[in-house]
Amino acid sequence: MRRLGALILGVMIFINIILPALLTRGCLVSPSKKAPQPRGGITLITIKVYLEKEKRILEMPLEEYLMGVVAAETPASFEPEALKAQAVAARTYALKRMRQFGGRGSQEHPGADICTDPQHGQAWVSWPELTRIWGNNYTTYRKKVEEAVLSTSGLVIVYNGFLIDPVFHSTSGGRTENSEDVWSEKVPYLRSVVCDYDRHSPYYQTTLEMTLREMARKLGNAVPTSTLSNGGGLRVLERSDTGRIKTIRVGGQEMKGTDFRTALGLPSTNFTWEYQGDKIRFTVRGYGHGVGMSQYGADGLARNGKNYIEILQYFYTGVKIMRAFEE
């Protein structure tokens, strides 16, 4: 009888204490209308992730996946509210692509919802890899990242009732960019905002020096070195309202600012230059395309006492933070 008593007590503890704890921590979730039918009222939402390095699909709990994204995309030393903002953005991005939420899945890898290659989706890193990357900070950082995901469990960013494309970049350098000035589409929630909060970023202003010969090589030798020398080579044709270069004349050719940036490996398209003999020195503001959330800006806003909802609504114009699925 004592054994049976212990068993009943164990079951009672599980039902009354452990299960609710799991539910509130968001480990187990009951889905919204679009998610699969729950079994006994509880379903674990999983996502099929294509591991680019291993070339295989791994199915894992959604929130577990999001922890690996936050860890890969954001310095874990950031303020907790900035990590939460990144977690909600990562969840929004994932749900928009997951088939069980009406998404199209990975276009590059049939059968997967999403890919760990940042070129195909958002970056992701596993816990074993993080033990190496984080070293002595592993325990502290892991706790911060877990907390960022679990404390925002189920929350996503919505505009006019639809999940947004939560694009982000490292550092705005003073102002974020309008979507149509980087890509063709004008997106209502991707409007330029003044951002004075990423001045602490190491990428707020950087310089990059290279020889003219090197520059010619990086431009694919389409432009001879001789035409690049002494002021005749580069001329800005169009800047966006925020100062980023949209088109530039290189030698005799017209180039998109984004293509020029990629070819030379510049941190952003917001740059000036000066010639120094056979060298050219670029001074660059910010890092990344400049659209949507500035990650260092998010950290700066958090340092100024803003919470993750305020941070997201600062960078994504007119959005709401809503629960996509119930805990």
Ligand SMILES: [Zn+2]
């Ligand atoms: Zn891929």
